[in-house]
Amino acid sequence: MQFRDLQKQYQVLKEDMDKAILDAVASGAYIMGKQVKELESQLAEYVGVKHCLTCANGTDALTLALKAWGVGPGDAVFVPDFTFFSSAEVVPLEGATPVFVDVCEDTFNLDAEDLERAVNEVLAEGRLKPRVVVAVDLFGLPADYPAIRKVADKYGLLILEDGAQGFGGSIDGKRACSFGDISTTSFFPAKPVGCYGDGGAVFTDNDDWAALIESYRVHGKGAFKYDNVRIGMNSRLDTVQAAVLQVKLKAFADYELEAVNAAAARYTELLQGVATPVIPEGFRSSWAQYTIRLRDKEQRDALQASLKEQGIPSMVYYPKPMHLQTAFAQLSFRAEPKAESRNLCPVATSLCDRVLSLPMHPYITEEDIETVCNAVLTALK
Ligand SMILES: *Cc1c(COP(=O)(O)O)cnc(C)c1O
Secondary structure (H helix, E strand, C coil), rough: CCCHHHHHHHHHHHHHHHHHHHHHHHHCCEEEEEEHHHHHHHHHHCCCCCCCEECCHHHHHHHHHHHHHCCCCEEEEEEEECCCCCHHHHHHHHHCCCEECCCCCCCCCCCCHHHHHHHHHHHHCCCEEEEEEECCCCHHHCHHHHHHHHHHHHCCCEEEEEEECCCCCCECEEEEECCCEEEEEEEECCCCCCCCCEEEEECCCCCHHHHHHHHHECCEEECCCECCCCCCCCCCCCCCCCCEEEEHHHHHHHHHHHHHHHHHHHHHHHHHEEECCCCCCCCCCCCCEEEHHHHHHHHHHHHHHHHHHCCCCCCCCCCCHHHHHHHHHHHCCCHHHHHHHHHCHHHHHHHHHHEEECCCCCCCHEEEEEHHHHHHHHHCC
């Protein structure tokens, strides 16, 4: 059994995929070929925003957003404590300071109440200016944007939606990657829509920011290609990857998103008595992960070991909260010198000990789901 079966997906898509890749290779336009522009239109239309700009990966997508907003030294950027490293890594890269915010036990996503507390702590300390909140759509579920938007508006924060895992999710029919002032996604192979290498995209309705991002992604180009007007990056999506993504996006929109939601519903139905993922009313997940919560680390580790013995893969996303990452020891915001001794972000810290992600992808069979659930229920007895 595979945790996420990308080979099976390739076998299903093979005919269209091989043609798309060979066409891209034969075209000779390996950088910024016509597939890149086509894909950007298709993505913008799917998400429901005005501009989509593809780039080299999801981390660069976040960086491009921060550059467009001129985020830098003296700026506070609020980031959930329970996420992949990239969501916060990009902040000190621009010279700004990450401020870690706790998450909700049931959705794993940013806690808007704790965001307000953290903003007030930064304001009270008086050294940093609250600028941006990075709201992550963890495991495929959109963050609580209605609540986050209220806090953001109250304190003048920009929302950067990190939709690296969230592409395809929605709230009341409005799609993920449209909730931020700028939103981003990743096409890393294992994400809900992945390519055969690295890739990413930035989404916004704002014309000025879109123009800046277009410049930053190609060496800070100006109107004339060889007059560079700012210091930028080399962060484009390859034509071959765009061709791959055109095939993948079609399958995702046609049936894969439905298939993962059916698989998740079946897991939840079978896993009676287990703390299964909570999807709030009106929300829809794209199931980048199907993550259960256990009682404590001991129970979680024992369950994972038992599954492994039976050849069932599972993963711990994530074993360590952001505020305990070595790299942030000197770089993140601490309200007081003694803050180390205080229990920062208790929910995120506890989740790191208790979560376990089970095999999940659009091509998982009913039989595999039953095998996993029986193994989980037996181990927990
Ligand atoms: C994967 C991921 C990223 C980074 O995407 P890359 O394409 O790997 O750079 C950022 N944020 C989150 C939440 C992710 O899961």
